[in-house]
Amino acid sequence: MKITRRQLLILLPAAAAAWESVLAGTPETSPNYKMTDHWWGMLIDIPKCIGCGNCVRACQAENDVPDGFFRTWVERYHVTDWKLANPDVISPDGAKEGFPAATQDEGKYFFVPKLCNQCADSPCVQVCPVGATFVTPDGVVLVDATYCLGCAYCVQACPYGCRYIHPQKRVADKCTLCYHRITKGLTTACCEACPTGARQLVDLKNPKDPIHEFLKTHSVQVLKPQLATGAKVFYNELDGSVR
Amino acid sequence: MSPFKDAGHLFRLAAIFLAGVLAFVVIRSFIVPRSFGQYGHYRGNAIAEIAARPIRFAGHQTCETCHIDVLEKKKSGKHAQVNCEACHGALARHADDPSFDPGKPDTAVLCVRCHAASAAKPKGFPQVEAAEHSGGLACQTCHQPHNPVFNAGAAQ
Numbered sequence: 487m488k489i490t491r492r493q494l495l496i497l498l499p500a501a502a503a504a505w506e507s508v509l510a511g512t513p514e515t516s517p518n519y520k521m522t523d524h525w526w527g528m529l530i531d532i533p534k535c536i537g538c539g540n541c542v543r544a545c546q547a548e549n550d551v552p553d554g555f556f557r558t559w560v561e562r563y564h565v566t567d568w569k570l571a572n573p574d575v576i577s578p579d580g581a582k583e584g585f586p587a588a589t590q591d592e593g594k595y596f597f598v599p600k601l602c603n604q605c606a607d608s609p610c611v612q613v614c615p616v617g618a619t620f621v622t623p624d625g626v627v628l629v630d631a632t633y634c635l636g637c638a639y640c641v642q643a644c645p646y647g648c649r650y651i652h653p654q655k656r657v658a659d660k661c662t663l664c665y666h667r668i669t670k671g672l673t674t675a676c677c678e679a680c681p682t683g684a685r686q687l688v689d690l691k692n693p694k695d696p697i698h699e700f701l702k703t704h705s706v707q708v709l710k711p712q713l714a715t716g717a718k719v720f721y722n723e724l725d726g727s728v729r
Numbered sequence: 730m731s732p733f734k735d736a737g738h739l740f741r742l743a744a745i746f747l748a749g750v751l752a753f754v755v756i757r758s759f760i761v762p763r764s765f766g767q768y769g770h771y772r773g774n775a776i777a778e779i780a781a782r783p784i785r786f787a788g789h790q791t792c793e794t795c796h797i798d799v800l801e802k803k804k805s806g807k808h809a810q811v812n813c814e815a816c817h818g819a820l821a822r823h824a825d826d827p828s829f830d831p832g833k834p835d836t837a838v839l840c841v842r843c844h845a846a847s848a849a850k851p852k853g854f855p856q857v858e859a860a861e862h863s864g865g866l867a868c869q870t871c872h873q874p875h876n877p878v879f880n881a882g883a884a885q
Contacts, residue, residue, distance in 0.1 A: 588849035595849035620771035630775035
């Protein structure tokens with residue numbers, strides 16, 4: 487077979503591109519799981535939360551979260567009278583052991599579970615200098631621990647305080663929305679362990695997901711909507727005092 | 730007269746420049762991971778690596794494939810919507826190897842996590858002052874945890 491110089495010059499880049507894709511390989515994903523078919527989020531039903539801390543313990547058990555750091559935590563708000571801008575907020579050890587009993591009956595109390603909001607336009611992803619954190623095609627914000635430098639820009643950029651630097655690995659760590667579970671058809675560890683159904687994993691691309699009916703019929707908000715982060719953790723009956 | 734007369738230094742410069750570009754391209758192709766840029770400005774294989782982590786909570790569907798009797802008990806009671814591992818803890822290990830005995834949770838610690846009285850809890854949620862409610866007795870003396878109506882068969 488004889489190839490002219492012109493043909494060779496045309497073939498070379500094509501061969502290089504083909505070889506590149508061979509080297510890249512196809513990453514192993516769970517069978518039957520197509521990333522483009524999902525768009526994950528979570529629904530948090532505030533009136534159902536009893537502040538037991540089951541989600542915090544479940545998250546630590548599932549994800550080996552180091553002591554004193556939290557991928558999810560629960561805050562207890564106490565708003566008295568008209569002081570909406572100045573609520574009493576406590577979260578002892580992230581509510582890992584629940585909350586001390588409240589005896590004071592005046593004002594209103596409620597619990598607010600928090601976790602990564604899985605923002606579609608996330609500030610943490612925008613500031614990463616090396617492309618170590620990203621939004622997956624199915625809408626989950628993940629950290630590539632082998633690529634992260636531990637510069638902590640993202641920790642500062644997250645408006646919800648959902649990231650930390652892992653004390654042993656020295657890289658950014660955060661809620662993965664239990665990506666290793668939801669891609670296998672399971673729910674997250676926190677949702678699995680929640681006794682009252684206050685937390686529900688939702689798939690916004692699944693037309694059969696009850697979230698669509700829920701969003702239509704309830705007063706639902708996201709945290710800090712003015713920041714336009716595209717947050718996908720929806721709070722039902724969120725009080726105006728929550729920050 | 731040739732236009733390239735006395736232009737040798739320009740060719741040398743061009744050659745050095747080209748060599749530099751070539752070195753950059755070659756070194757870059759070695760240090761940038763192959764899957765970088767597959768889905769966006771990140772290493773595409775990282776997604777599959779994170780998805781491959783092992784699970785610790787088996788999920789209630791897994792529990793229910795064997796423990797049908799418990800599912801029957803729960804079904805009609807107040808705890809019907811409470812998943813198994815909410816109380817029993819992460820038990821994928823038991824699901825993988827049924828000979829691993831996780832033991833039973835201690836009701837003295839477990840029940841009050843949810844049911845201890847607190848003004849902060851939603852008003853409709855059943856709450857008790859444990860000490861005066863039971864007088865020190867274990868919860869399962871009167872309440873069967875899987876279907877906690879008073880004295881429903883109790884203790885097992």
